Structure formats: structure tokens, C-alpha cells
Amino acid sequence: MTWNWQLKKWPQFIYNEEDFKEQELQFFEKAGMLYGSFQHIDADEQEALKIDLISQEAVKTSEIEGEVLNRDSIHSSIRRQFGLQTDHRRIEPAEQGIAEMMVDLYRNYEAPLTKETLCSWHEMLTNGRRDLIDIGRYRTHEDPMQIVSGHMGRPVIHFEAPPSKRVSQEMESFLTWFNHSIKSGKNELPVLVRAAIAHLHFECIHPFEDGNGRIGRAISEKSLSQSIGRPTLIALSNTINEHKKSYYEALESNNKDLDISDWISYFSDAVLNAQDETQKTIAFIIEKGKFYKRFEKLLxxxxxxxxxxxxxxxxxxxxxxxxxxxxxxxxxxxxxxxxxxxxxxxxxxxxxxxxxxxxxxxxxxxxx
Incomplete structure (x- = not known):
């Protein structure tokens, strides 16, 4: 099996920007609607919505990887990091770690993406882990980094990443590409195209011993936020998690070739659906306010x-x-x-x- 990173022109991905212009227009239209709707919520509700959306993403990005965390604990941890009142519950290391990463993503979306940022996120995600060799640094093990399913005797290899000795070089190239492809950058790319490539490219390198999926999705959200000049706060991981099988199939079908048109189309639709989910959440909060005005004194x-x-x-x-x-x-x-x-x-x-x-x-x- 030949993987995309083994091809001569890697990582020169093949796609036609014109194919995604309609999705790009929809993205900016929906982003504007979300921002406008957000302004119709009072300050307290805005704060609550921000915490809820970040908490939901933290829970769902972990759930995609099969890790079920306590939403209330994550919510409490995020509130604490924003300096808000909490219930002082005990937070488990995994919940504290993902909460810290999501808050850092929210606060520092404008900053360039660096190795230090990624390694810091990895250290947060692996908080409390004792089963990993490399925490807060790129993987170093000599064994192949493979994504495998099936029985021990008959494994199915869905992907094999570059060997550890190549990771530093691959990541240096990736980080340069990411920071130069930003809006008004040297090699500016359309917003959805950039976010889609960033996720796939990172996953193909698979630079960490664990946590690559969660960090890859965080990179995509950072990319989207940079493009609109504010945190996106969209339900991306929640949307992906609802159709997790399609997500993994899309990743797998785009790890052997450099033509990634199908992946960009899939990912763009996922972002647009995530925007719709968030729009429904904001509308729901507005309706909640109306409900309490009508009925609170009657209950x-x-x-x-x-x-x-x-x-x-x-x-x-x-x-x-x-x-x-x-x-x-x-x-x-x-x-x-x-x-x-x-x-x-x-x-x-x-x-x-x-x-x-x-x-x-x-x-x-x-x-x-």
C-alpha cells in the first residue's frame, strides 16, 4: 500500500478552488448571521452560550475518539478558567486537560500556530496519562504509527503515518504552510479549503503518540477563527460526532492520493452544518428568554x-x-x-x- 506522504509530490495536494466557491459564500453568510443573532442575546446569556459551546466541543471532540467525559466537570473547569463562579467540584485530569486546550484555542486563535502551541496542547490532553512515552513532544518510537482495526491475528491497516524520524521535518513544513496560508498571508487560501487541508495534512503526519484527532480538529477551528477574525464557536465536533463513520471514511479515502477534492467538499459541508447547529442553539436561547418572560411567574x-x-x-x-x-x-x-x-x-x-x-x-x- 502506498500512502499519500510517500508520493513524490507530497504535500502538493490537488484540488480546484473554484469547486468550493459556493460553500465559501455560504460560510461567510452564515458566519454573519451567527454574529448578528449573538448580538440579540443579553451579556449574561452570551457568556453562558460561550461556555456551553466550548464545553460541548470539548465533550464531543473527545467522544469522537471514544473517550466519554463528564460534561458538568468540563463546564465547571472552563468557567473557572474564565474567572467565573463554579461549584468547586473535583475535576479529573482528562477533563481538566481538554478544557484547558479548548480555552487556549478560544483565547489565542489569532496567534501563529507553533510547535510550542501544539506540544502544549498535547501536554494538556494527556494530563494524568502514564501509558505514553512522549508527552508534550512529537513521537519518537520506532514502531510504525498505524491506524488499525480488526482482530489481532487479522488486522486491517487503515493508515500508516510517516516514521517518527521524519516527523519534525514534516511538521516544520506543515507549520510554515499553515501560517503563510492565513488571510492576507504570503499564500492566502480560501477559508474552508485552508481549514480542510490543515486537518487532513496534520492527520496524515500524525505527529503525536496520541491525541492527534482532537488536536487536528482544534487546528481546523483555529483556522476558521483566524479567517473571520473572531472565535467561530460552532458545533463542529458535535456535527462530526453525529456522523462519525462518514468522517473516518472521508479521512481514509483521502490518505492514499494527493487529489483531495472529496475531502474538502465533505469537510466544508460539515462546517456549514455545524454553523446551522449553532444557529439553532442561539435561536433556542432567544426562545428560552421569551418563555421565561411569559411563564416564570406562573410556575x-x-x-x-x-x-x-x-x-x-x-x-x-x-x-x-x-x-x-x-x-x-x-x-x-x-x-x-x-x-x-x-x-x-x-x-x-x-x-x-x-x-x-x-x-x-x-x-x-x-x-x-
Missing amino acids: NARQSKVVERVFREGFKGFKGGLSAKNYQKISGAPSATATRDLAKMVEIGAFTRTGELKSTRYHLNIKK
Whole structure:
């Protein structure tokens, strides 16, 4: 098997910028809409949204790699780093590390990408690890860096990265390309093309012993932020995670050749979908504010507690809707009280009701 980095013209990727002009226009249009919508939220909600989006990306970029972390712990860690009040819970090293990396990405998106930045991110991500040889530095092991699946006796090799002895040189070339391809740079590239190539190129080098996927996605988000002059705060990892199989298939189908048109198209669509997800989240927050203005004084303590919990699920809400049993569990109310509470909320228009008997479900009465 020949990999793209073994080809004579590596890393001169082949694509036609004209093919992605429509996606580029959509990106900037949606970025403008997101920024405008963000301004319609009050300062406290803006701060909360910023924390929520960063937390979600931290959770989902880890989930893509099969690592399930505690969202509340990450949320608390991020709040602490922004100097906000927290619940002082104990944060596990992995959760603290990904939170630190995402906050650094947010704060320093304008700065050039350097080896020191990448190694610092790697050190954050591997916080508490004892199973790695190289932490906070490029890999040095002599064994091939391979992405493998299947049984021990019959492994399937999806990709093999350049040997460790080539990594420093490859990364020096990558960093030069990245910093020169920025807007108004020596070799400026269109925003989506640059972000897509940055991710694929980095993943093909696979410079670290672990954590390459999370760092690669962070590089893409840094690239997007640099292009619009502010943190993107889009749900990129969340969008990728919802279709994780397609993501890995797209990466694998573009690691053997230098023509990466399919990858750029795939990645551009992922970014546009992520923008849509974030737009829905902002619209949801605006509707949340309207909801509380209408109903806050009409709700008792039990109802308020349940409403707050449902809002925490985001614009998608509870899968299938809120059941009477959910209401009892959240509020601590007995069955008869829960039934009365729910009936009253439907009556005043706070909830809508669907289904009958055991299939009855309740939903927030907001625009989606």
C-alpha cells in the first residue's frame, strides 16, 4: 500500500478552488448571521452560550475518539478558567486537560500556530496519562504509527503515518504552510479549503503518540477563527460526532492520493452544518428568554425545576419528549401531583402534549 506522504509530490495536494466557491459564500453568510443573532442575546446569556459551546466541543471532540467525559466537570473547569463562579467540584485530569486546550484555542486563535502551541496542547490532553512515552513532544518510537482495526491475528491497516524520524521535518513544513496560508498571508487560501487541508495534512503526519484527532480538529477551528477574525464557536465536533463513520471514511479515502477534492467538499459541508447547529442553539436561547418572560411567574417550584432541566437538553430536548415519569423523577413529586402540574402547564401554554396514556409526552411550547 502506498500512502499519500510517500508520493513524490507530497504535500502538493490537488484540488480546484473554484469547486468550493459556493460553500465559501455560504460560510461567510452564515458566519454573519451567527454574529448578528449573538448580538440579540443579553451579556449574561452570551457568556453562558460561550461556555456551553466550548464545553460541548470539548465533550464531543473527545467522544469522537471514544473517550466519554463528564460534561458538568468540563463546564465547571472552563468557567473557572474564565474567572467565573463554579461549584468547586473535583475535576479529573482528562477533563481538566481538554478544557484547558479548548480555552487556549478560544483565547489565542489569532496567534501563529507553533510547535510550542501544539506540544502544549498535547501536554494538556494527556494530563494524568502514564501509558505514553512522549508527552508534550512529537513521537519518537520506532514502531510504525498505524491506524488499525480488526482482530489481532487479522488486522486491517487503515493508515500508516510517516516514521517518527521524519516527523519534525514534516511538521516544520506543515507549520510554515499553515501560517503563510492565513488571510492576507504570503499564500492566502480560501477559508474552508485552508481549514480542510490543515486537518487532513496534520492527520496524515500524525505527529503525536496520541491525541492527534482532537488536536487536528482544534487546528481546523483555529483556522476558521483566524479567517473571520473572531472565535467561530460552532458545533463542529458535535456535527462530526453525529456522523462519525462518514468522517473516518472521508479521512481514509483521502490518505492514499494527493487529489483531495472529496475531502474538502465533505469537510466544508460539515462546517456549514455545524454553523446551522449553532444557529439553532442561539435561536433556542432567544426562545428560552421569551418563555421565561411569559411563564416564570406562573410556575411553581416543581414546575420551574423541570423546565430548567428540559432547557438543559438544548433545542433537541428530551428524546421522544418528557414523560410523566421523567417529571416525577426530576421534581420529586408523587404521581398525582405530577399529573396536576403537567395538566396545568398544558393549560397555560407552557407545554404542549402529544400521545395518549403511557405514550403521553410533553414538550416546551417554543419555536424550533
